Amino acid sequence: MTNNNEKTEYWRWLEYKKVMPNKDWKKAKIITAGVDVGSVGSKAVIMLDGEIYAWSVMRTGSNSSDSAKKALGWAMEDTGLTLEDFHYIVGTGYGRVNVPMANRAITEIACHAKGANYIWGPTVRTVLDVGGQDVKAIKIDENGKVVSFLMNDKCAAGTGRGMEVIADLLKIPIEDVGKESLRVNEEPEPVSSTCVVFAKTEAVGLLRKGWTKEKVIAAYVRAMAIRMSDLIEKVGCEKDFVITGGQSKNIGIVKRVENILGVKRLPVPNLKETGLDPVSAGAIGAALFAKALYEKSLKQ
Amino acid sequence: MASEIEKGTKYIPEMAQTEIDDLNKSIKTASLKVIEDNIERMKKAWKNRPQAMEYFDEISNLFGKRQEEIKQQKTAGKKVVGYSCIFAPIEMILAADAIPVRVGSGWYDTAKLGDRIMPVEICPVIRSTVGAKMVSLSPFLELSDAIVMPLTCDGRTKLSEILADYKPIWHMNPPRVKDDPHTLGMWKQEIMVIKEKIEKLTGNKITRKNLKEAIEKMQQATKAFRRLQDLRKGNPVINGRDAMLVNQTSLWDDVERWTQKVNELCDELEKRVEQKEHSTYPDTPRVMLTGTPMIWPDSWKVPNLIEESNPQGLVVVDEQCSGDRILYDPVGVDEWTMSDMLDAISERYLMACTCPCFTSEHGNEDRINWIIDRIKEYKVDGVIYYVVRGCILYAMEYQRIKRVLDKMNIPVYYLDTEYTREDVGQMKTRVEAFLEMLEARMDI
Numbered sequence: 001m002t003n004n005n006e007k008t009e010y011w012r013w014l015e016y017k018k019v020m021p022n023k024d025w026k027k028a029k030i031i032t033a034g035v036d037v038g039s040v041g042s043k044a045v046i047m048l049d050g051e052i053y054a055w056s057v058m059r060t061g062s063n064s065s066d067s068a069k070k071a072l073g074w075a076m077e078d079t080g081l082t083l084e085d086f087h088y089i090v091g092t093g094y095g096r097v098n099v100p101m102a103n104r105a106i107t108e109i110a111c112h113a114k115g116a117n118y119i120w121g122p123t124v125r126t127v128l129d130v131g132g133q134d135v136k137a138i139k140i141d142e143n144g145k146v147v148s149f150l151m152n153d154k155c156a157a158g159t160g161r162g163m164e165v166i167a168d169l170l171k172i173p174i175e176d177v178g179k180e181s182l183r184v185n186e187e188p189e190p191v192s193s194t195c196v197v198f199a200k201t202e203a204v205g206l207l208r209k210g211w212t213k214e215k216v217i218a219a220y221v222r223a224m225a226i227r228m229s230d231l232i233e234k235v236g237c238e239k240d241f242v243i244t245g246g247q248s249k250n251i252g253i254v255k256r257v258e259n260i261l262g263v264k265r266l267p268v269p270n271l272k273e274t275g276l277d278p279v280s281a282g283a284i285g286a287a288l289f290a291k292a293l294y295e296k297s298l299k300q
Numbered sequence: 301m302a303s304e305i306e307k308g309t310k311y312i313p314e315m316a317q318t319e320i321d322d323l324n325k326s327i328k329t330a331s332l333k334v335i336e337d338n339i340e341r342m343k344k345a346w347k348n349r350p351q352a353m354e355y356f357d358e359i360s361n362l363f364g365k366r367q368e369e370i371k372q373q374k375t376a377g378k379k380v381v382g383y384s385c386i387f388a389p390i391e392m393i394l395a396a397d398a399i400p401v402r403v404g405s406g407w408y409d410t411a412k413l414g415d416r417i418m419p420v421e422i423c424p425v426i427r428s429t430v431g432a433k434m435v436s437l438s439p440f441l442e443l444s445d446a447i448v449m450p451l452t453c454d455g456r457t458k459l460s461e462i463l464a465d466y467k468p469i470w471h472m473n474p475p476r477v478k479d480d481p482h483t484l485g486m487w488k489q490e491i492m493v494i495k496e497k498i499e500k501l502t503g504n505k506i507t508r509k510n511l512k513e514a515i516e517k518m519q520q521a522t523k524a525f526r527r528l529q530d531l532r533k534g535n536p537v538i539n540g541r542d543a544m545l546v547n548q549t550s551l552w553d554d555v556e557r558w559t560q561k562v563n564e565l566c567d568e569l570e571k572r573v574e575q576k577e578h579s580t581y582p583d584t585p586r587v588m589l590t591g592t593p594m595i596w597p598d599s600w601k602v603p604n605l606i607e608e609s610n611p612q613g614l615v616v617v618d619e620q621c622s623g624d625r626i627l628y629d630p631v632g633v634d635e636w637t638m639s640d641m642l643d644a645i646s647e648r649y650l651m652a653c654t655c656p657c658f659t660s661e662h663g664n665e666d667r668i669n670w671i672i673d674r675i676k677e678y679k680v681d682g683v684i685y686y687v688v689r690g691c692i693l694y695a696m697e698y699q700r701i702k703r704v705l706d707k708m709n710i711p712v713y714y715l716d717t718e719y720t721r722e723d724v725g726q727m728k729t730r731v732e733a734f735l736e737m738l739e740a741r742m743d744i
Contacts (some may be wrong), residue, residue, distance in 0.1 A: 109729065109736070
């Protein structure tokens with residue numbers, strides 16, 4: 001029996017990048033970048049005078065500093081930009097201190113707050129950032145400044161990495177996990193353990209019990225959604241509410257969090273046209289901080 | 301009175317001596333590295349660190365000079381009285397010419413050992429102390445001839461049973477409510493019992509003369525401590541970690557020498573105030589720590605994170621029984637009669653204490669007021685509420701305190717952790733995000 005190696009990697013998600021066609025960086029006064037090295041995804045956003053010019057989203061490798069270089073390099077590809085052209089670069093995310101070309105590191109909490117404010121505007125008050133290895137509930141003000149925040153503890157439950165593990169186990173491509181989890185007539189009991197390792201064991205048990213794949217994935221996704229909602233309720237959910245990070249694309253998570261909280265998230269903009277990608281909210285925020293910090297340095 | 305328990309059914313199962321020796325050696329080696337690393341980091345953070353800090357660096361070596369000194373004094377006939385928490389009346393230990401040392405453990409590695417016996421849900425301060433006992437790691441615990449164990453929380457209550465398999469344990473029952481008319485009387489009884497026990501152990505009577513001397517010694521220590529604290533109210537002339545180390549070494553150092561060294565440090569620092577020579581930027585966000593005791597050396601994880609973060613934070617004050625609470629209050633005596641002194645000691649150790657083991661109709665008011673006062677005095681920008689998993693009393697009091705601080709518009713962050721080094725990366729993100737938030741507020 002031979003297996004096509006590509007097909008067995010159900011966790012593998014698509015990487016993407018874009019350069020805005022109608023913009024010319026040579027005309028820009030301030031060129032900045034934000035590089036968000038997450039535990040699962042590395043995101044780079046290049047801004048010209050505070051507007052998105054190019055971006056990339058790719059998988060993080062085993063080395064943070066290489067991942068940062070690759071992500072920014074990919075976003076710069078075909079633009080003619082070189083590292084010397086940047087006025088300021090901010091690194092963020094789990095690997096923020098290992099972004100070699102960054103002038104400064106800022107936490108992903110502040111960057112997602114700033115990025116959410118940029119993507120959706122000043123009415124955003126609550127941001128749920130679901131990353132590869134952690135979940136953050138952030139309250140922000142009209143300027144995109146953090147008012148308070150909560151972060152889950154050290155385990156990877158309810159996060160992108162956990163979804164990857166379950167996708168692999170159930171042989172459901174990662175992009176379809178959310179959709180598949182909604183194909184149940186009624187919500188199953190959530191898995192009792194939110195720990196990825198235990199949840200995996202539990203999922204195997206449920207499959208043996210004869211549960212369908214959809215039902216098992218629904219039980220898992222629901223458990224994660226409950227956990228995220230708890231975090232938001234603890235910090236206090238004020239409208240407008242948005243979701244950022246890789247799991248903002250998981251419709252199974254989004255719908256369930258909305259149901260539990262009784263609040264709809266603001267819709268996702270057309271990222272292909274604008275670059276306003278909730279997955280890259282951290283990198284967008286970082287690029288904006290880079291501009292502000294550069295301007296501050298000019299004044300001093 | 302031959303109960304089943306007396307036949308040797310100890311909490312801690314017997315371990316082979318070779319295993320004990322191996323573990324003791326490896327954990328001690330690791331701990332010495334942590335101590336050295338902490339001090340290096342403190343030095344690095346503050347290039348022009350005062351000379352007087354060198355003394356405290358030396359005393360901070362739990363396996364060093366101070367241990368040897370106590371050993372020698374013990375050989376010469378002195379007794380060592382350990383205590384698990386700051387309810388223990390130090391003045392009486394000193395009056396009987398015994399050596400007081402605190403025995404709570406801050407070793408992460410021994411918490412892992414304690415896991416063999418205690419469930420992981422138990423507070424790691426307790427598991428770590430148990431683990432330290434398993435391999436005889438703690439010099440001060442091992443040197444103690446008896447241990448005063450105020451039963452403040454459930455963990456300490458049961459810890460006392462475990463340690464009772466090895467050492468005479470002197471329990472104290474602090475009342476959980478301070479403001480009932482009869483509670484001070486109850487507590488004074490507890491103090492009197494301890495007095496008798498100290499006298500019996502040491503063979504020295506606690507007299508009006510030696511108790512007065514001991515009280516005065518501690519008053520001098522408090523005075524020096526307050527002098528140092530006052531210096532933390534203005535622009536930074538000392539980093540939080542250094543001040544915390546100074547405060548904490550008072551728990552095992554010779555009190556008179558400690559007082560003298562603190563005064564020498566303050567002399568240096570006062571000059572720096574005049575010369576505007578700061579330990580860090582004056583606009584660094586000013587942080588208060590509160591919550592679970594943060595015990596040297598491994599728990600320096602948190603102040604290290606705060607003061608090495610980007611943006612940087614400065615710990616200006618704490619509300620912890622491992623820090624600013626140790627020496628804040630002096631014993632206040634009106635008349636130097638035996639009865640007045642004992643009343644004053646009883647009052648000082650009960651009424652002034654802000655431990656979350658207390659309650660009242662209005663909650664733990666004294667703690668809340670203490671925090672509010674310090675926030676104002678020390679111009680605190682934000683509070684980090686530190687709780688280790690299993691520390692129920694501090695964890696529960698958080699909500700009330702958060703609400704009070706919310707009203708004052710003082711940001712507070714609940715930093716929960718464990719006795720582990722593995723969560724440092726994740727904690728760094730949380731601490732930095734909190735400091736960024738404080739910095740952004742200051743920008744406005």
